Amino acid sequence: MPTTPASHDRSAQSARNLLIQEVVETRQRARLGGWFYGVAAALAFAVTGFSTGYRMSALLVIGTLLALAIVRVLIPVPAAPDEREARRYLRTLWGVVLATTIVWGSFSAWNQSALPEPAPLIALLFSGAFGMALAHTLCMRQLPSALAILGVMVPTLVVLWREVAIGVGAMWIVYMAYMLLVMRRSHREYRARLELEEDLRQQRDLFATQSRVDGLTLLPNRREFSESLEQAIVLAGDGRALSLLILDIDHFKRINDSFGHVAGDACLVEFSHRLRASFDGPGELCARLGGEEFGVLLPADCIVAHARAERFRETLAQSPLAFDGVQDVVTTSVGCSSFDASRHADAGALYREADAALYRAKMGGRNRTERTL
Numbered sequence: 001m002p003t004t005p006a007s008h009d010r011s012a013q014s015a016r017n018l019l020i021q022e023v024v025e026t027r028q029r030a031r032l033g034g035w036f037y038g039v040a041a042a043l044a045f046a047v048t049g050f051s052t053g054y055r056m057s058a059l060l061v062i063g064t065l066l067a068l069a070i071v072r073v074l075i076p077v078p079a080a081p082d083e084r085e086a087r088r089y090l091r092t093l094w095g096v097v098l099a100t101t102i103v104w105g106s107f108s109a110w111n112q113s114a115l116p117e118p119a120p121l122i123a124l125l126f127s128g129a130f131g132m133a134l135a136h137t138l139c140m141r142q143l144p145s146a147l148a149i150l151g152v153m154v155p156t157l158v159v160l161w162r163e164v165a166i167g168v169g170a171m172w173i174v175y176m177a178y179m180l181l182v183m184r185r186s187h188r189e190y191r192a193r194l195e196l197e198e199d200l201r202q203q204r205d206l207f208a209t210q211s212r213v214d215g216l217t218l219l220p221n222r223r224e225f226s227e228s229l230e231q232a233i234v235l236a237g238d239g240r241a242l243s244l245l246i247l248d249i250d251h252f253k254r255i256n257d258s259f260g261h262v263a264g265d266a267c268l269v270e271f272s273h274r275l276r277a278s279f280d281g282p283g284e285l286c287a288r289l290g291g292e293e294f295g296v297l298l299p300a301d302c303i304v305a306h307a308r309a310e311r312f313r314e315t316l317a318q319s320p321l322a323f324d325g326v327q328d329v330v331t332t333s334v335g336c337s338s339f340d341a342s343r344h345a346d347a348g349a350l351y352r353e354a355d356a357a358l359y360r361a362k363m364g365g366r367n368r369t370e371r372t373l
C-alpha cells in the first residue's frame with residue numbers, strides 16, 4: 001500500500017511515542033536495580049567480617065557500585081518529547097547498566113579466589129540472580145541487555161571453568177543460555193505490549209477526532225460547534241463581542257436531483273472550502289451542523305457580522321462553485337444573531353434567534369441574510 005504524507009506522519013508519530021514510552025519504562029525499571037549490586041557486594045564483604053585485608057577492596061567495589069547506582073538515577077531525563085535526547089538518554093543509561101554489570105562480574109570472579117567462603121557462594125548466587133533479573137526486567141533492547149547478562153555472568157564462568165570444574169562451568173553456560181532465551185522472549189512480549197498500547201492510543205485519538213469532525217467536509221461537527229458556542233457565550237458574558245451565523249444552501253435538493261449524490265457531496269465540500277476561507281480569522285469557527293446547514297461563530301458585533309455574512313453570500317452567488325466536473329451557481333440563506341446578555345440566557349437562546357433569522361431569509365425568497373430584529 002502506498003504511504004501518504006498523513007500515514008507517514010502517523011507512523012513517525014507512532015515511532016516517537018514508542019521511543020518516549022521506552023524511555024519512561026527503562027528509567028522506571030533501571031532505577032531500583034542499581035542499588036542491589038552495592039548491597040550484594042557489601043554482603044559478600046560483610047561475611048568476611050570486613051577484615052583489614054579486604055577493607056580497601058570493599059571500599060572500592062561497594063563505592064563504585066553505589067556511585068553507578070546514583071548516576072543511574074541522576075541521568076537527566078529528556079524533558080520534551082525530543083527523539084535525539086531520548087536516544088541519548090537511553091544510550092547513557094545502558095552505558096551505566098553495562099558498566100555496573102562489568103564491575104559486578106569482575107568483582108564476582110575476583111571474589112571466587114580472593115575471599116573466604118561463604119563470600120564466593122554469595123557472589124555466585126547473586127550473579128545468577130542479577131542475570132535472571134536482567135533477562136526479565138531490562139529486556140527493552142536486546143543487544144545491551146544480552147551484553148549486560150554476559151557482563152554479569154562471563155567473568156565468573158571463566159573462574160568456574162578454570163578453577164572449579166569444567167562441569168560447573170558448563171552448567172553456568174547452560175544457565176547463561178537460558179537467561180538469554182528468557183530475555184529474548186521478555187523482549188518480544190515487551191515490544192508486543194508497547195505496540196498494542198500505541199495502537200490503542202492511536203485508535204482512541206482517532207475516535208476522539210472523529211467524534212468532533214464532520215467526515216465529509218472535515219469541518220468541526222455540530223457537537224464540537226455546540227461546545228465552542230457554550231464556551232464563547234461564557235467569554236461574551238465578560239463583554240466580548242460574539243455573533244452567530246447559520247447558513248443553509250438554497251434548494252440543495254436540486255443539486256442532488258440534477259447531478260447525483262456524489263456531486264451533492266462534492267458541492268458540500270466545495271462550499272465548506274469557501275466558508276472556511278472566508279471565516280478564518282482569530283476566534284472564528286466554521287462547522288457543518290448537518291445536511292446542507294453550516295454554522296459560523298465570530299467575535300464581532302451585529303453590524304460587522306452581518307456585513308461579513310453578506311459579503312460571503314454575494315461572492316458565492318456571483319462565482320459559480322466547481323464540483324465533480326460541474327460548474328453551478330449555488331446560493332445560501334443566512335441567519336445572523338449577536339449575543340446580548342439581556343436577551344440570551346444561554347447558547348440555546350442565541351441559536352434560536354439565528355435560526356429564526358434564517359427561517360425569515362428562506363421565507364423572504366432565499367439568497368439573503370437576515371439578522372435579529
Ligand SMILES: Nc1nc2c(ncn2[C@@H]2O[C@H](COP(=O)(O)OP(=O)(O)OP(=O)(O)O)[C@@H](O)[C@H]2O)c(=O)[nH]1
Nearest residue numbers: 248249250251252253254256261262264265291292
Ligand atoms: N449529497 C448529499 N445530500 C445531502 C446530504 N445531507 C443532506 N442532503 C440532502 O440535502 C437535501 C435537503 O433538502 P431540503 O431540506 O428539502 O432543502 P433544500 O432543497 O436545500 O431547500 P431549502 O433549504 O428550502 O432551500 C435533501 O435532498 C438531502 O438528501 C449529504 O451529506 N450529501
